[in-house]
Amino acid sequence: MRTLKTTAELAEFCETAKSHPYVTIDTEFLRERTYYSKLCLIQMAMPGKDDSTAVLVDPLSDGLNLDPLYDLFRNRDVVKVFHAARQDLEIFHVDAGVIPTPLFDTQIAAMVCGFGEQVGYEKLVRSIARKGLDKTSRFTDWSQRPLSDEQKKYALADVTHLRQIYEFLARKLEETGRERWVQEELAILEDPETYITRPEEAWKRIKTRSTSPRFLATVRELAKFRESFAQARDIPRNRVFKDDALVEIASTKPRDHKALSRSRLLLREARKGEIADGILKSVEAGQNCPEDELPKVDNSNAKLQVNPALADLLRVLLKAKTESSGVASKLIAPSSDLDALAAGQRDVMALKGWRREVFGNDALRLCNGEIALTAKGQTVEVVEL
Incomplete structure (x- = not known):
């Protein structure tokens, strides 16, 4: 099991990969303590029947530059194959503004080929490769070094079996004439807008019972502040304050720190300092929002006259x-x-x-x-x- 730890090693592998029709790719990352995913490991494999054409890339190695990988991603002669690519692609787009093209997602292809909705990698390995997967390293902390042989074997399996799955699904799509179907679905993954989170739109993910425009304006300002704060400090948004606390604050509309301290759901760290100041400013902005700038609620579906x-x-x-x-x-x-x-x-x-x-x-x-x-x-x- 080869692990690439230098830019020169990565460049050599990527240059060889350019002579092949496809390369399979997967990543291991952590996101529990950060806003953005922390890339911990990259797995890649060229066509072949064994592990000799597969490698691990250690992005935590000092001095390793991922530019050779991104150059491969831009090479349109090599198909980049992922399974359930959404989170992997977000990492690369955030890091370098790169989206691999051409792209193939085996989860999307499998849905089109009759394997059910959002089919998992393990099911495809069993159904197509006729193999089982070792699950013992599933909950590994991939940021810890050194990695054990068991961890490396587990990680490599995510790209070695993927070769057979890709070749099977590609043939099936060609036989059924459904390649265009997959390309239509991939358009969302290939769109950079998919990976951009705008703080001013964060409120749309918050579940609320009230549709009062003034209440929603306060929710919007609180969500905008939380998203911006979390992005700037690379911490999970729930570490700033959770959704239930956001909705509570939008309902109680505290005007000062004393009123804010009475919140039942707000984390202790959020009752003072920058977060508390940001909350109070957000509530004020929401309450003073001009009428013509209040959020517009889409009630069209609620008014459907369904037969x-x-x-x-x-x-x-x-x-x-x-x-x-x-x-x-x-x-x-x-x-x-x-x-x-x-x-x-x-x-x-x-x-x-x-x-x-x-x-x-x-x-x-x-x-x-x-x-x-x-x-x-x-x-x-x-x-x-």
Whole structure:
């Protein structure tokens, strides 16, 4: 098991990788005590049948520069293969503004190929590679050195089995003509906007019962302060204050430190100093927000006039399409899309791209009364009217 600890070693491996059609990649990282993920290990493998073409890269080694890796990421002649790539890609984008291209995500490909929704790597290893995975190092602190042989073996397995999984799924996609489906799904991962967290938009993730614009303005200011504070100091946002404390403060609207100290949910460290001052300023900003700048709540879904009978028929149609295509139903169309269609809305993902081919066109015809559904044995079929 080779571990690369110098820039020269990494450059040599990446230069060799450029002569191959693909390279499999995974990372190990920690995020429990930081805002941004701390990259602790990179695993890579070129095509091959054993571990001889696989390496570990130690980004914690003194003087190691990842530029050769990022140069490989930009090479469009080599496919970069990940499984469930979202968090891995965020690390590289935050570190260097780089997103590997061309990209292949085996989790997305597996969903399109009939392995179910958000299928895990372990399941694909069992189903495709016919191997088992050693789980003993799953909860390793990857920032500790030295790594044991067991840890290294566990980490390498994340990219060595991935080669066989990638080759199997790539063939299946070619056979079924579904390569374009995967490319449509990868567009989100390839978009830099996916990895940008803007403090002014952080409030949209907070769950609240009240939709009062003035209350939401205070939530917005508190969430903005917390996100900016956490980013600047690279600490988890919950270490600043948690969501329940944020909602409590937005409700009680403390005006001074004495009132703030009465909060039941606020961490002790947040009752004084910079955090306390930031909270009070945020509450003041939210309460004094001009009327024309108050958050606008989208109530369109709450006002949907859903035809329940049509919604039920759409669910039956979706089940039939899921069985015939082998694609997970939630990937084709979530329940919210079905209700929107049954309420007359047409701006839904189920009517776009490959989803329209698989389900959307017939869903529209069903809504328009152009087709009916009939049971035939154990299946449901479309009947032209």
